[in-house]
Amino acid sequence: MWSFFHKLGSPPWMYRISGTILTWLLPVTIVLLAWGAIWGLLYAPEDFRQGNSYRIIYIHVPASAISLAGYYVMAIAGATSLIWKMKMADIAMRCAAPIGAAFTFLGLLSGAIWGKPTWGTYWVWDARVTSMLVLFFLYVGVLALYEAWDDEALGAKAAAVLSLVGTVNIPIIYKSVDWWFSLHQPATIKFTEAPSMHMDMFQPLLLMIVAFYCLFTCSLLLSMRSEILRRESTTGWVRKLLLGEGAGAV
Amino acid sequence: MSLATGLLRRQLLLAARRPAQVLSPLIFFAMVVMLFPLGLGPDPRQLAEFAPGVFWIIALLSTLMAAEDMFRSDYEDGSLEQLVLMPSPLFISCLVYAFAHWLLTGLPLLLMAPLFALMLQMPTSALGVLLVSLMLGTAVLSLVSSIGAALTVSVRRGGVLLSLLVLPLYVPVLIFGSGAVAAAADGLSAQAHLLILAGMLSLAVALAPFACAAGVRISVDAG
Numbered sequence: 001m002w003s004f005f006h007k008l009g010s011p012p013w014m015y016r017i018s019g020t021i022l023t024w025l026l027p028v029t030i031v032l033l034a035w036g037a038i039w040g041l042l043y044a045p046e047d048f049r050q051g052n053s054y055r056i057i058y059i060h061v062p063a064s065a066i067s068l069a070g071y072y073v074m075a076i077a078g079a080t081s082l083i084w085k086m087k088m089a090d091i092a093m094r095c096a097a098p099i100g101a102a103f104t105f106l107g108l109l110s111g112a113i114w115g116k117p118t119w120g121t122y123w124v125w126d127a128r129v130t131s132m133l134v135l136f137f138l139y140v141g142v143l144a145l146y147e148a149w150d151d152e153a154l155g156a157k158a159a160a161v162l163s164l165v166g167t168v169n170i171p172i173i174y175k176s177v178d179w180w181f182s183l184h185q186p187a188t189i190k191f192t193e194a195p196s197m198h199m200d201m202f203q204p205l206l207l208m209i210v211a212f213y214c215l216f217t218c219s220l221l222l223s224m225r226s227e228i229l230r231r232e233s234t235t236g237w238v239r240k241l242l243l244g245e246g247a248g249a250v
Numbered sequence: 251m252s253l254a255t256g257l258l259r260r261q262l263l264l265a266a267r268r269p270a271q272v273l274s275p276l277i278f279f280a281m282v283v284m285l286f287p288l289g290l291g292p293d294p295r296q297l298a299e300f301a302p303g304v305f306w307i308i309a310l311l312s313t314l315m316a317a318e319d320m321f322r323s324d325y326e327d328g329s330l331e332q333l334v335l336m337p338s339p340l341f342i343s344c345l346v347y348a349f350a351h352w353l354l355t356g357l358p359l360l361l362m363a364p365l366f367a368l369m370l371q372m373p374t375s376a377l378g379v380l381l382v383s384l385m386l387g388t389a390v391l392s393l394v395s396s397i398g399a400a401l402t403v404s405v406r407r408g409g410v411l412l413s414l415l416v417l418p419l420y421v422p423v424l425i426f427g428s429g430a431v432a433a434a435a436d437g438l439s440a441q442a443h444l445l446i447l448a449g450m451l452s453l454a455v456a457l458a459p460f461a462c463a464a465g466v467r468i469s470v471d472a473g
Contacts, residue, residue: 137418
């Protein structure tokens with residue numbers, strides 16, 4: 001266990017292992033995404049009341065789920081980097097922020113598009129919508145703080161503290177639809193009871209959620225790999241990797 | 251304890267020597283109160299409807315304005331570094347900074363609130379709830395801003411960044427603060443909103459000083 005934990009902190013090891021993971025995770029993600037999208041968009045039954053417009057759920061729900069999960073990833077990476085001062089955790093936090101922000105934006109955008117045919121308006125100041133917007137600003141704040149420091153290590157620390165402070169808001173966002181019963185419907189999927197939608201619609205949704213988690217992991221790993229290369233660009237192993245074996249002596 | 255009281259006395263003394271810095275958020279508050287009737291139209295009914303929200307937004311902005319200077323001068327003259335080096339726990343000093351900030355911005359706001367509530371045509375029945383919600387809410391705001399101020403004090407153009415970091419964290423206070431006043435203005439019970447605000451305050455008192463202390467340490471490292 002501990003040796004794995006220590007290895008996790010080593011850039012060359014992380015670079016290699018993430019490469020191995022990506023070689024199989026990338027194809028799996030593509031297949032899952034295609035499968036889920038085709039199933040959800042073409043073959044799932046039409047909704048009785050919303051017609052075909054409900055199909056945006058297959059983008060909206062997974063993207064929103066990832067936007068919350070991404071914040072947790074960022075905050076946990078931030079905590080790890082504060083506690084164990086791990087370089088990889090810094091990088092994970094830095095890379096998770098823009099990806100999470102992108103998924104939050106996608107969730108908001110798809111929600112707005114979905115809102116027009118069902119609620120009759122693109123935007124409402126509903127509890128869930130507003131708190132998602134706040135989440136987006138939290139991501140932007142963490143990124144901005146990170147970038148504002150000249151010293152990258154200190155910027156990472158500051159951003160980690162901020163992302164931990166921001167986690168206070170996550171349960172509020174998650175529970176907002178149950179606490180304030182407003183325009184946004186309460187959660188459809190719960191771990192404790194059967195989903196309040198038909199199985200034929202639910203199965204592709206579940207598939208899409210899994211696919212989006214894989215997509216998030218892939219984007220995170222890819223972006224971490226390029227960040228590792230950028231930060232370690234002066235070290236021997238990167239030079240060896242890029243220029244071939246013989247370059248080690250240069 | 252003597253350190254905390256000493257630090258508090260020092261903060262207040264420093265503020266008393268520079269009254270302009272203390273007064274400017276309040277003047278700002280008064281001026282924005284004046285702007286809203288000009289922008290929204292002077293219709294008393296309409297003003298009364300918007301007053302709770304307007305009041306809270308201005309409270310937020312004036313707290314934010316003062317927060318920028320919370321650590322600035324102490325950071326620049328090096329006394330913040332001395333504070334970090336002291337053997338006493340840093341989070342207590344952070345709590346004192348936040349408390350001093352509240353005494354210098356939240357409390358004057360509270361004292362001037364009845365006057366502004368009158369000017370914004372807020373029903374007098376809501377005045378008590380307004381004061382209680384402002385007391386609880388501005389204290390949370392001071393504590394939250396202390397975190398943001400600590401994290402941005404050594405950064406160039408930290409003021410803009412501070413607002414970016416802190417405003418999303420102000421949102422819950424705004425919701426429940428203006429919710430409480432709006433409920434009271436409509437003749438409903440504001441107890442639930444006030445209790446949640448009190449809960450936020452307890453949470454902020456317990457946790458914010460630690461985050462603020464971490465921020466101060468990082469900022470001092472940068473200098």
